[in-house]
Amino acid sequence: MKVSILGTGRMGKGLVNNLLPHLEELRWGSRSVQRLTELIQGHAYRSKIVPVDYVEALEADVIIHAFWFRDVLPWARANRDKLSGKIMVDIANPFTEDFNDFVTDWGTSAAEELQKLLPDTKVVGAFKNTFFKVLEEPLHQGLRSDVYVTGNDEEAKRTVMELIEPAPFRVWDGGRLCNNRTIERMTLFEREVAVRYGNYPYVSFRMFGMNE
Numbered sequence: 001m002k003v004s005i006l007g008t009g010r011m012g013k014g015l016v017n018n019l020l021p022h023l024e025e026l027r028w029g030s031r032s033v034q035r036l037t038e039l040i041q042g043h044a045y046r047s048k049i050v051p052v053d054y055v056e057a058l059e060a061d062v063i064i065h066a067f068w069f070r071d072v073l074p075w076a077r078a079n080r081d082k083l084s085g086k087i088m089v090d091i092a093n094p095f096t097e098d099f100n101d102f103v104t105d106w107g108t109s110a111a112e113e114l115q116k117l118l119p120d121t122k123v124v125g126a127f128k129n130t131f132f133k134v135l136e137e138p139l140h141q142g143l144r145s146d147v148y149v150t151g152n153d154e155e156a157k158r159t160v161m162e163l164i165e166p167a168p169f170r171v172w173d174g175g176r177l178c179n180n181r182t183i184e185r186m187t188l189f190e191r192e193v194a195v196r197y198g199n200y201p202y203v204s205f206r207m208f209g210m211n212e
């Protein structure tokens, strides 16, 4: 299975560092392949990384984007045909610029909007509640945090769960894509509380009572 991660920002880097050790090869995409090539010099798993642009990154079975919601929509629209039949993992939280609200309506979510735009692509939501600092240090007092994986295509959701499983997170079946209406709102609430208590951005969820 070929996997691509798109974007070299905070989440892109964190996802690469957590998923790459368990993959044979990863296509890592950026608007600037030159900048990316410099970035991965000296990376512990350099030999497994194929630096690519956002067109070459489409040559994968599973494509994980680490773009902002405002940027993923035009990119997805422009590449709709090439994304057909593939699994697209969506991590976006569609917050307003001031992080006080959502740019999406109540009755939808970023993941669903992406799925509407890409009807022939299997959109799977994941990592929405995991702030970037947690990707840098995934264990807190020896405990892993939760990643809720959602999708309307059961097989695609299972594929993504298996992909994440070796990484240091508890991976849960989060149900259908519409659950992202809740999951994405949980992230904004989580952020607000963490800011109030001085923990932001080292914050993620761990559901009490669930088995390891």
Ligand SMILES: NC(=O)c1ccc[n+]([C@@H]2O[C@H](COP(=O)([O-])OP(=O)(O)OC[C@H]3O[C@@H](n4cnc5c(N)ncnc54)[C@H](OP(=O)(O)O)[C@@H]3O)[C@@H](O)[C@H]2O)c1
Pocket: 006, 007, 008, 009, 010, 011, 012, 029, 030, 031, 032, 066, 067, 068, 069, 071, 091, 092, 093, 094, 127, 128, 129, 130, 131, 132, 133, 201
């Ligand atoms: N930050 C968090 O803790 C967190 C937690 C959970 C979910 N998320 C979600 O993860 C996504 C990424 O967040 P982030 O904090 O990693 O953002 P970021 O650091 O700003 O990175 C975004 C990346 O998107 C790429 N990109 C592609 N097209 C772009 C464009 N037109 N303009 C600007 N950048 C573009 C860039 O990579 P290249 O320069 O390599 O092209 C950029 O580094 C967001 O949707 C956010 O809601 C974030």
